[in-house]
Amino acid sequence: MLRARYSFLSSSKVLEAEVENLQLDGEIKPNTNLSEVRLRRSSVVLMQNVTVKKLKAMIEKEHKFPPGSIDIVSNLYGITHENDEKLDTTNVLQVVRHPNARIIPAHLSTTLPDITYPGETEPRALLSCGHAMAADTLYQNITVQLKSGKSVLKCFSCKKEWNFQDTSEKAQMSLDEKLFWGMKVSLNSVGDECPKCGYYCQRIAGDNDRAVCMKCSKEGKIYEFCWKCKLSWKDNHKCLSKEAIQSMINNCETKTMPYSNIKDVPSIRVCPSCGALIQHLDMCKEMRCYHCKKSFCFVCLTMCEHGLKCSSYMSKCFVAPRQIV
Numbered sequence: 001m002l003r004a005r006y007s008f009l010s011s012s013k014v015l016e017a018e019v020e021n022l023q024l025d026g027e028i029k030p031n032t033n034l035s036e037v038r039l040r041r042s043s044v045v046l047m048q049n050v051t052v053k054k055l056k057a058m059i060e061k062e063h064k065f066p067p068g069s070i071d072i073v074s075n076l077y078g079i080t081h082e083n084d085e086k087l088d089t090t091n092v093l094q095v096v097r098h099p100n101a102r103i104i105p106a107h108l109s110t111t112l113p114d115i116t117y118p119g120e121t122e123p124r125a126l127l128s129c130g131h132a133m134a135a136d137t138l139y140q141n142i143t144v145q146l147k148s149g150k151s152v153l154k155c156f157s158c159k160k161e162w163n164f165q166d167t168s169e170k171a172q173m174s175l176d177e178k179l180f181w182g183m184k185v186s187l188n189s190v191g192d193e194c195p196k197c198g199y200y201c202q203r204i205a206g207d208n209d210r211a212v213c214m215k216c217s218k219e220g221k222i223y224e225f226c227w228k229c230k231l232s233w234k235d236n237h238k239c240l241s242k243e244a245i246q247s248m249i250n251n252c253e254t255k256t257m258p259y260s261n262i263k264d265v266p267s268i269r270v271c272p273s274c275g276a277l278i279q280h281l282d283m284c285k286e287m288r289c290y291h292c293k294k295s296f297c298f299v300c301l302t303m304c305e306h307g308l309k310c311s312s313y314m315s316k317c318f319v320a321p322r323q324i325v
């Protein structure tokens, strides 16, 4: 019998759903080591590479939930899995259950028009900023903000801050949703940009220096980097010592800068503001530090203020010598 194990975020109980009646299009590849495990005295086959859409359908069927009632998430990373993603079900799936309907209680509702859809006839919640929104729209609005990496919710219209607790109440979040999005708020507040692609990333919960970029992680291959030094993460990773950084600066190649054509510029610098190690790959001499987010001229090392201070990106400036850290 084919089964998947899962658990709702607000419960520690591990449940099982059967898939024998579902069309599976031959996508099951039982893992040779894990294909047969004894669980609850029944023989269970765990599956690999099953689409999220199918997994959701089987769990919803098990509970007689209407379609669209749940999401499958990775709470540790704050990720909601998309329908066409394929998951390895050898792990226990984490499920967020949505409420059947988001009904705003009378004491939280208002007659003000919805700030997003002025013609909205559904009941609207009065938000702390003074604007009003229907609960479904508010929930969508919160999830979009949190998925984009923000740790502070704001009204898109007046830009006033929304408190998470208060807003999650008004969006009529289920307990699962509150746990998941509450976790996402705290993950976002310790987020930073991926050194490879600039995507907003998170640290792996409970592991201080290790971070993962989901955008650079392709099927089966996770891209992890060190939070402190931004190098790719390997087992027993050690950040670069001061001596190692100095030797990289001393021995790096020089290059001719694009646009300004300035010659003999060392290709590796440390940020003049925070000391993070930065390599110049392409684009002009204005460099934004991935660590402190300040910008400086890669050639003369003067800090930028609303753009380059020394000269335009096309023009020459003094080539600062290799730095001493």
Ligand SMILES: [Zn+2]
Binding pocket: 129, 130, 131, 155, 156, 157, 158, 159, 160
């Ligand atoms: Zn507002």
Ligand SMILES: [Zn+2]
Binding pocket: 194, 195, 196, 197, 198, 199, 213, 214, 215, 216
């Ligand atoms: Zn990345």
Ligand SMILES: [Zn+2]
Binding pocket: 226, 227, 228, 229, 230, 231, 237, 238, 239, 240
């Ligand atoms: Zn490191």
Ligand SMILES: [Zn+2]
Binding pocket: 271, 272, 273, 274, 275, 276, 289, 290, 291, 292, 293, 294
């Ligand atoms: Zn910096």
Ligand SMILES: [Zn+2]
Binding pocket: 285, 297, 298, 299, 300, 301, 302, 310, 311, 317, 318
């Ligand atoms: Zn300059």
